[in-house]
Amino acid sequence: MGKILENLKFTVAAGVVLTVLVAYLLMEQDTMGAYARYLHAMSGVMWIGLLWYFNFVQIPTMPSIPDDLKPAIGKHIAPAALFWFRWAAMATLITGIWTAHTQGYLMDALMLDESARLIGLGMWMAIIMWFNVWFVIWPNQKVALGIVEAEAEAKPKAARMAMLFSRTNTLLSIPMLYCMISASH
């Protein structure tokens, strides 16, 4: 067991094996929709988990971290967290659209039709959040963290922009999650 838990890839593989076992033994409806929703919820947890990590942990603790230790965050932890963050956002969007398609209400939801208004509203909030991740937060973080070349004075401006949009997403994540889980229960 120690051998499995010491290695992240083996740990994830063991989780997948356990899921397949549970799904095979207990799932009544073995539909594509159920798999899509499951993959969707899992990538959503990864995305919003990292969003909340940035907002609840990294941003508030940054000022109290001694200057000589700050590069550990900026050069190592933040780029790795941002990698999983933006690709989890992409996976959440794709699996979310796929889920709505398997349930047969994708267009009704996007048009905010009365029959799918609550999930449609949640989807639009999450789509705006996805847009913010890929087209505002990530480009600005690349400047702020020095991943792309930029003038020195551009860095604090980019960092503030990324922070404000990350905050906007934290704000939206609260009603968005309400819509996601209330729509079908």
Ligand code: HEM
């Ligand atoms: C990015 C755009 C997103 C789209 C297009 C989308 C779409 C959907 C759709 C269509 C469903 C299925 C509702 C049903 O069962 O009929 C759903 C469920 C769900 N979504 Fe999203 N979603 C998005 C983002 C998110 C995010 C960011 C989260 C964060 C955790 C999330 C969490 C969930 C959860 C937990 C469910 C399962 C609800 C349940 O069955 O109890 N979604 N989503």
